[in-house]
Amino acid sequence: MNEIETIFQKSPESKTWLCQQNSTLPNRAMNFGDGLFETMVWEKGQIRFFERHIQRLRGGMQILGLDSEAIDEAGLLDLLTINYPTDRKRVRWNIYRAGSGKYTPERNDVFQTLLITEFNGAPIIKQKADASEKVRLFPTLWSSFKSLNALPYVLANQERKERGLDEIILLDNRGFVSEAGASNIFWTKDGMIYTPSLSCSCIDGISRKVILDHLERNSIPYLEGEFKLGELEKASQVFVSNCLGVSYLERFRCGEFSTVPLQFLQLIFH
Structure with missing residues (x-):
């Protein structure tokens, strides 16, 4: 089994998450590392310490000059609730600047991906x-x-x-x-x-x-x-x-x- 079980993506133009394995290449995540991520635990119908993850993510987006209005907490929770109502999962949320360009960004809106894998706790x-x-x-x-x-x-x-x-x-x-x-x-x-x-x-x-x-x-x-x-x-x-x-x-x-x-x-x- 691959480490990555499911990938959801959300483009700046989309209002919903799509289950899609392939990303548009090249992109600013690959070319410049122009983005952020949060690794989270989904369990019992909620993300552990979710408010703190959102707070840190928004802080990082402010530093990078990314549009934080793209972050839809409720939509993300709805997606996980529908697909994994009773599961325990490791969720990696990648957010990177949309568009291409070179070092100078052309846009501040974001492309998002969710990588959903089985949860394996830290060794004691x-x-x-x-x-x-x-x-x-x-x-x-x-x-x-x-x-x-x-x-x-x-x-x-x-x-x-x-x-x-x-x-x-x-x-x-x-x-x-x-x-x-x-x-x-x-x-x-x-x-x-x-x-x-x-x-x-x-x-x-x-x-x-x-x-x-x-x-x-x-x-x-x-x-x-x-x-x-x-x-x-x-x-x-x-x-x-x-x-x-x-x-x-x-x-x-x-x-x-x-x-x-x-x-x-x-x-x-x-």
């Missing part, structure tokens, strides 16, 4: 992790959003595979911990939860927001900041999170960590 434990030796993340206007310019993550995960790792940690251009290969990163030490701040060029992850909001509401001590790799080696527990859930790191270099699930995370991602 990732046994072996290390820092990337090849890839650093640099600050940009769009570094906190999920853009179609994803080469740093492609190269980092290629390195992870070549080195036989289960997870790879990315640093920013100054050497501070930024994030994992496809997730935000957290760790605990002496009753405090730590995570890199957005100043470290990490993605402003949806699960990251949800976790930090939970910590804030429940007066659980946490700190966002700029941390060197040595802080990870001193941690008692390290976990990474994205829309698919939470994974606990068992080892990072010479350090070994607890992999006992944290109860509050189980409540958030049940």
